[in-house]
Amino acid sequence: MCSLFRLHRSRGWELFHEDKFEEAIAEWRVAADLDPEDGYILSSIGLALSKMGQQEAAIAEWRQAVRLEPNYDKPHVRLAYALSAKGYSPEALAAVRAAIRLKSDDVNLYNFLSYHLMVQAQETNDKADWGKAVEPLQQSIALNPTDAYAGRHLAKIQWFLGQKREAIATLKATIADVPDSIEAHLQLWEYQAYARHFRDMIRTGNAMNKLPDPDEKIAHYFVDLQHRLQSISKVAGLVSEVWCRQSRHDPTA
Secondary structure, X not given: OHHHHHHHHHHXXXXXXXOOHHHHHHHHHHXXXXXXXXXXHHHHHHHXXXXXXXXXXXXXXXXXXXXXXXXXXXXXXXXXXXXXXXXXXXXXXXXXXXHXXXXXXXXXXXXXXXXXXXXXXXXXXXXXXXXXXXXXXXHHHHHOOOOHHHHHHHHHHHHHOOOHHHHHHHHHHHHHHOOOOHHHHHHHHHHHHHHHHXXXXXXXXXOOOOOOOHHHHHHHHHHHXXXXXXXXXXXXXXXXXXXXXXXXXXXXX
């Protein structure tokens, strides 16, 4: 029976690599009938179903696979990805945590974890819950500093928690690692503009809920406009540079 099981399993992989997913599943179903407790085969069936666009069926196979093989990382990771793609749910959060336990070097898993925790924080509106999303984002940055997603979202949380300087420092570090991130440049400009406005209000003695005197208002307007134009010029130059780089790699650009 073992040799027959291995035969169908191997034949299934041959068909899978030929993009013959239905035939591969048929071979793996025979193998699964020979050994119903083998979660590896169910994980493979789920992968083939996913390739065919049958996500719900794939998720069902991966759920069964992680039950049978709790220490096998692939079905855990695949289940975490698939459930996270559907949005937040307690099951998705639990799946991501389980996947990280087995594969702690996957940057996407930490980003998924931070996403689920941020959704939870939005529901509770509790700053302590927002703080829980900080650690996975920091871990994501440590694993891959060139992924601007984690840096930008870490800065958003820091800003929301009142850590304004830390948020600006995080964005500057993100831009240093990912200079092509237009979103990070715009986010930094927004935060710096607000911080500059706040400092000006404190320095001039104006309360935040009061408008400047009419004579000062026009001066504030032109100073703010100057900063806006400088920022827009930087971003426009960045966009142009990115397009130039892409056109060198794409002859049709």
